[in-house]
Amino acid sequence: MYLEMQNRLAEHLRGVLRSKYDLELQSIPIEIPPDLKFGELSAPVAFELARKLRKEPKVIAQEIVAALGSIDGFAGFEVAGAGYINGRLDRTAGARNTALESYFYIRLLEKSGPVQHSLVEHTSINPNKAAHIGHLRNAILGDTFVRLLRAAGQRVDVQNYIDNTGVQVADVVVGFLYLEGRSVAQVRQLLDGLKRKGERVDYYCWDLYAGTSQWYEQGSEDENAARKKLRYATLHEIEHGGNETAEIAELISTAVLKRHLETMLRLDIEYDFLPRESEILRLKFWDAAFEQLKNTGVLYFETEGKNKGCWVMRRPGAEVAEGALDEDAKVIVRSNNTVTYVGKDIAYHLWKFGLLGKDFGYKPFFTYPDHECWISAEHGDEPHPHFGGAQAIYNVIDSRQSDPQANVIQALRGMGYTEQADRYTHFSYEMVALTPRCAVELGYSVSDEDLARPYIEVSGRKGFGVKADDLIDKLIAATRAEVDARQTGGADAEAGRQRIAEQIAIGALRYFMLKFTRNSVIAFDFKDALSFEGETGPYIQYAVVRARNIFRKAGITPEAVLAEFKAIDPTAYLEGPAAEDIWVLWLRAARRTLVLEQCISTSEPAYLAKHAFQLAQEFNNFYHKHHILTEEDPARKTFLLATAAVALRELVEVLSWLGIESPEAM
C-alpha cells in the first residue's frame, strides 16, 4: 500500500511541476517523515526548486499544495517546517487496502514486460574442507537475495560454483598422497569407513588441509622447496585429468561438496546448478573467450617491461598515456601460455550471459524434495534443463575479491557488452571474523598482537574458525533446552519439540547473519549468536506465535477476520491520539513491498531484516496495550483482530523471504 501511495503522489507532483512551472524532474523523492505528526508521506521537492525558481521553499510548497488538489487515498496536504510538503493518508482507505492485500504473495513488479531472468551465484566453497561461519554468511545472504528476487516476480537460477581443480583441493590431495600415503583404493576405503561410522568427511579434510598447509613450512628450507614442488605437480595433474591424482581429487571434492549441500539444506538453502572448474577447463571455455578478447582488443600482447611475453588487459580506471608502457596491466595469459584465474572467470561470465557460444554438459547430482540440482559434466545426460544466458547476474563474493570482479566487468565492457556489464553485480560483503575472546574460548592459541585487535580473520589454511555444522548443532542444542524448559506445546509434545527447536535455531542463525549491513565485518561471538532476546530471529518468531495464539483462543482464522473487517467502518478506531500506536502498526505492515524494492535496488537484505524486527516490536507493543479477547465492543474487537491478522500475515511473509520459518508454538 505504501509503495503504491508513494508512486501516486510522485506522479501527481510531477504533473503539477510540469503544468505550473514547466519543469521535468528526473526523480521526485518521497520520504517517510520522522514523526506521524508530519503525516505519512513527505516531499522535500520545494527545497530543490528554490534556487531554480528564486522563491522561498515555503512559498513554492504552498503553491504546489494548492495546485495538487485532492488525490485519491489522501486526506490532505500541508506545508510544514521550512518547506516540506506533507501528505496525510485517508486512514480508513489505507487500512482497507492493506487488509485486502493477498494473504500470501504480492508480486511487486507486475508492471509490464517480460519476467526478468536473473542468475545468483553464492556459497562457492572450495570442496576441500568443512564449511565455516564465513561461508554461512555468504550462503545466507545469497539465498535470501534469491528469495527477494523471486518475491518480486523474477525467474532466478541459483548457482554454486565449485573450484574442484584449484590449489586448495590440491593441498588436501597432497595430504592424502604424501602425508598419509594413501592410494586411490585406500582413499575410497577411507570414505566408505567414514560413511559407515557416520562421520563427516569435510571435518576429516579440515584437519588434513590444515596439517598439509603446516607441513609446507615445517621442514628445512630444502624440504619445504621440495614439498612446494610436489604441491604444484599435484595441482597440474589434477588440472590435466586422467590420472590417479585427479581421481582422488574427484572423489574427495565430490564427497565434500555433498556435505556442503547437506549443511546448507539444514538452513533451507538449495541450488539449481553446480558449474565446476574442471568442465570449464575440459570443455575449453577459455579458447572461445580468448578469441573474442583478442578480436575486440581487450587483450594485447606485451612486448616490453616486466610483463613481456604475456597477454594483458588494462585495469579499470587506469590512466596510461597513448603508446606508453602499462606496467600495472593485469596479466591474463602468462608467458608460459597458462591462463590466470581472471581469464577463466571472464570465459565463465561470458557463458553466464550466453555470450560464449559454448555450453556445459549436465548431470543430475542432488535431489531436493521438489526439484533436482544439476552438476556440470564433460558429457552430460539428455534431456537436461538449460542454465546460463541470464539477463542479470549477482555474484555473492566477499569484498576481498572486488578487484578481480572489477577486472571481469571491465573485460565485458571492453568487448562491447556494456548492457551486460551494467547488469553484473558483485554482491560484496565483509568477512566474518572471530572476536579474540571467542578464539581463546575455542582453545586456539592467540598472539598478544591478535588479542589487542577487535577481531581475527578466520583461516581454513590454519584450521582456525567455527565450523558451520558445529554452530548449527550448538544452536539447536541451546534452543532445544529452552523449548524443553518451557514445555512448549504441552507435556507430551516431545516429537514436535525437536522440530520447533530447529526452526528457532535456524531463525536465530539466519537473522544473525542478515541483521548486519553487507559491508560491516561481523566479529563473531557465541554470546551474540546464541542470544534469543532483543533484535533476533526468535524475537520475531515469538511475535508470530503470540498472534497465532490469539486466533487459536478466539476460535477464528485471520482470513475470516479480514473478511469481516470489510463489513465494518474502522474510521473511529483509526483517528485520534489513542489510535496512533495502532495506526503505526498498520503503516509498518503496509511497507513490505516498499522495503522489498529498496532491498533489491541496493542489494541489501538487511533492510528487510530490520523491517521484520520493527514490525515485531510494534506488534508486541500493540499486544500489550490492547487486550483483544476481552474487548466488549464487537466492531472494535473485529478491528483489533484485523490488526493482529495483518501483522501476522506480514510477519510470516517477511520471515519467509528471510528464509525463516514461523513455528506454531514456542
Place this chain on the structure above:
RNA sequence: GGGCGAGUAGCUCAAUUGGAUAGAGCACCGGCCUUCUAAGCCGGGGGUUGUGGGUUCGAUCCCCGCCUCGCCUACCA
C-alpha cells in the same frame, strides 16, 4: 606507493542514500506475570558522529587535507 572499505552511546550495529529532535539491541539501574505465553512490556542514564576545513536552505552522508584500522594490489591459484 596506488585502490577499496571502515571510524557514530560502555559494547555491537542502524540512520529511508543530502532532510525535520542521530535511533535500536546488548550491558547497567528501576518497575510490570490470576490476563491473548515474561524468548515479552514500560521507564532511566548515557553522543562535540576520528579530526580540521569546504560546498548549501540543510552534512553522520558529498568534496579536500590529516589521524587510526582492515582488506586488495604478484606471470601463486
